[in-house]
Structure formats: structure tokens, C-alpha cells
Ligand SMILES: Cc1cc2nc3c(=O)[nH]c(=O)nc-3n(C[C@H](O)[C@H](O)[C@H](O)COP(=O)(O)OP(=O)(O)OC[C@H]3O[C@@H](n4cnc5c(N)ncnc54)[C@H](O)[C@@H]3O)c2cc1C
Ligand code: FES
């Protein structure tokens with residue numbers, strides 16, 4: 162089944178893209194298309210206009226600015242995984258990017274698209290929340306703690322465009338993922354970082370999407386060791402339960418993966 | 428209708444395509460390059476894998492308009508004259524196919540994989556082919572073919 166017809170627009174700057182969005186009642190931006198096109202094929206989205214962010218200069222690429230790594234929204238997963246700067250400064254982020262989907266998906270999919278989509282089983286939300294990153298849009302900056310807003314939802318306003326993501330470089334960070342064997346999405350993924358503070362973020366698990374495991378953060382702040390979080394767990398009642406795994410399984414994985422991530426950093 | 432320019436297997440093509448046309452449909456229906464297969468049409472199987480500017484992509488999950496200006500290589504563009512590409516030859520030698528439906532996508536994915544990492548090992552091949560499904564072979568011979576193809580690509584490069 163083909164995709165329903167739409168008007169295609171390829172703006173060359175952010176203001177033009179925003180204007181094109183506002184001029185149409187029902188528009189969608191397209192970045193890598195690795196989520197949007199499958200969704201359009203299923204007719205779960207039938208936008209009247211598709212606005213391609215691919216023609217906007219300056220939206221892709223990675224740069225170091227002071228103690229932060231700035232990743233452009235249109236940067237492909239494969240380029241994050243291969244970047245010498247990312248591998249040197251936040252190897253856990255490069256590792257995470259290299260675990261997303263498969264090479265073909267990583268060659269097209271972008272960080273901005275993944276974050277705007279906020280799939281509860283996506284990997285980047287764990288990186289952004291677990292590293293305490295900031296999402297930079299065409300009009301403001303949003304801290305990770307304020308950005309994610311439940312399943313497939315964010316605090317982006319209608320038409321707001323992610324421009325880049327700013328990651329503070331941590332002292333140490335590790336990402337552990339238990340991939341769904343068929344889809345490669347995270348059945349559970351946990352990012353642990355130690356920098357200004359300790360952060361533990363879990364994806365794939367929570368019914369409300371990516372979340373911080375504050376009890377573990379507090380224990381690790383006192384004693385950064387796998388032992389310190391032994392016995393700590395999250396409530397199975399708050400976890401996703403589906404045909405792939407019950408809530409108790411996911412809750413167990415959050416603990417196991419968090420301990421593995423910490424152990425990898427000791 | 429948007430007009431786009433694609434360089435497909437070295438030949439520039441000026442095409443009028445509907446905005447909602449997928450790259451795979453333009454390759455197969457407009458350009459009659461039917462070596463690129465459609466297995467699932469849901470971004471899972473990799474049968475539709477082609478190279479866009481040298482990188483592997485699932486052409487069922489790319490709008491043709493998104494590829495405007497790009498260099499596209501399909502399975503038809505891999506061999507030079509009557510000589511098969513070393514990766515094609517390796518699939519033949521290792522019986523890396525049964526029905527052959529997944530094969531064009533497997534080979535395109537493999538060539539991109541090896542170009543990226545010439546000294547790839549078995550674990551790398553298995554991880555790197557996660558986006559390509561085969562319903563026949565059980566993958567064993569495909570992996571053997573890719574490893575051998577990787578060596579042959581090195582040799583043919585060294586030999587010029
Ligand atoms: C087979 C397969 C396996 C996958 N496996 C994984 C996996 O293991 N882990 C994982 O995390 N993901 C996985 N994905 C999803 C993949 O990472 C997508 O690339 C990603 O979710 C969306 O990025 P995109 O650039 O393709 O966005 P698109 O599909 O182009 O867009 C997605 C949504 O975001 C919006 N959007 C895009 N860019 C912006 C922006 N800059 N500002 C505002 N809104 C924007 C679009 O309007 C759209 O609503 C998989 C996908 C496939 C097809
Ligand atoms: S046909 Fe494109 S991934 Fe299956």
C-alpha cells in the first residue's frame with residue numbers, strides 16, 4: 162500500500178521551515194524518515210504536507226564547545242557512532258548509537274527525529290536523560306528533565322524544531338542495553354553517568370516512557386559501586402507489560418543493567 | 428510533480444516523481460531496475476537495500492525526493508562488464524543463497540559493511556547484517572560468503 166499524497170516542501174532555513182509548518186494546518190517534518198515513513202505507510206499519519214529538514218544547512222554535524230558536545234538534530238546515528246569526538250568524550254553515547262536498529266537505519270535515522278518521536282523503547286531518550294543533556298530548539302533550550310512527556314510525547318510545541326542537543330561531558334558514563342531480538346529496540350536500556358551528579362535513566366521499561374531511577378542515583382552518589390545498588394529495584398507495576406515481557410521481567414532488567422553499567426565504570 | 432536528479436549506477440537521470448513515491452518504486456517501476464526487491468515494505472527485511480552516496484539504506488523507507496542529487500548504486504551497478512563484483516562471486520562460491528530473494532539486499536549491505544570496515548570479523552558481519560533477513564539459508568553460508576568477499580575485496584583493491 163502506498164503512502165497517501167502530500168505536498169513536499171524542502172526549506173533551506175529554520176524560519177522558512179517553521180513558516181511552512183504554520184501555513185499548513187496539517188504538516189509533519191521529515192528527518193531520516195525511519196519512523197515517519199513506516200507510520201505513513203500504515204496510515205497512522207496522513208499529513209497534508211511533509212517538510213523535509215534535510216535541506217537546512219547547519220543542522221547536522223558534531224562539535225565540541227567548552228565542556229559540551231553539541232550534536233546537530235539531523236546527525237545520523239551512524240555518524241554519532243563513528244565520530245572521533247563522541248568516542249573520545251562520551252564513548253557511551255557512541256556505543257549507544259551503534260546499537261540502534263541496523264546499519265541501514267543508522268545511516269538514515271537522526272538524533273532529532275528519535276527524540277521528537279520519543280518512542281518508549283528508543284535508545285537516545287536514555288542518553289539525553291541519563292547524561293543530563295539539553296535540547297536546543299529553534300526558539301529555546303529545554304533540559305532533559307523537562308523534555309520527555311510520556312509515551313511518544315514531548316514538551317515541544319506545535320511546529321517547534323529541534324536544532325541540536327548539547328551533552329555535558331561526564332566524568333564517566335556507560336549504557337547497557339537488552340535488545341529485543343527481532344526489532345533491536347530496547348526491551349530495557351540503562352544509561353548511568355557520573356559528572357556534576359550521578360544520573361541513572363532507563364528506557365524501554367517505564368509505562369510513562371524514559372525515567373530516572375532516583376533511588377539508585379542517591380545510593381550511587383554516596384558509594385559509586387554496583388554493590389551500592391544491589392537489592393534496589395523499580396516497581397513492576399510501573400513497567401510496560403506486553404507480549405515481549407511482563408513488568409516483573411523489565412523491572413528485574415533495570416536492576417541488572419544498572420549494576421552492569423556501574424560495574425563497567427568501576 | 429517534483430523534478431529530481433539521481434545518478435543511478437553512474438548514469439544521471441532527470442525524473443518527475445510524485446512526492447509520495449518511494450525510492451524503491453522509482454528504481455523498479457520507472458527505471459526498470461528490478462534487482463532491488465521489496466520483501467516486507469515495513470523497513471524490516473533489507474531486501475530493498477541500495478547505496479545512497481555510498482551508504483546502505485532501505486529504499487522502501489526513503490522518499491525519492493529525499494534522494495534528490497544523490498548517487499544511487501543498485502545491485503545492477505555492482506559488476507563491471509561481465510565480471511561479477513568480488514562479493515557477488517563470493518556469494519556464488521559459498522552458496523550464500525537459496526531462493527535468492529534476499530540476495531541483492533544482502534550483497535548491497537555486505538559491500539557497504541566491508542567498505543566501512545575492511546578487516547571485519549564474523550561477529551562484525553553478524554551484527555552488520557542485522558537489517559537483512561533471509562528465510563532460506565540459516566545465514567551460515569551468507570556469513571561465510573561475506574567474510575570471503577571481504578578478503579577478495581581487499582585483494583582486488585590491492586591488485587588495482
Ligand atoms: C527496523 C528499525 C529498527 C529500529 N531500531 C531502533 C532501535 O533499536 N532503537 C531506537 O532508538 N530506534 C530504533 N529505530 C527508530 C530509528 O532510530 C529512527 O531513526 C528514529 O526513531 C526517528 O528518526 P528519524 O530521523 O528517522 O525521524 P523521522 O522518521 O523523519 O521523524 C520522526 C518524527 O520526529 C519528527 N521530527 C524529526 N526531526 C525533527 C526535528 N529536528 N525537530 C522536531 N521534530 C522532528 C517528525 O516530524 C516525526 O514526527 C528503528 C527503526 C527501524 C525502521
Ligand atoms: S522491503 Fe524494504 S526493508 Fe523490507
Ligand code: FES
Pocket residue numbers: 523524525526527528529530560561562563564
Ligand atoms: S535465499 Fe531465500 S530469502 Fe535468502
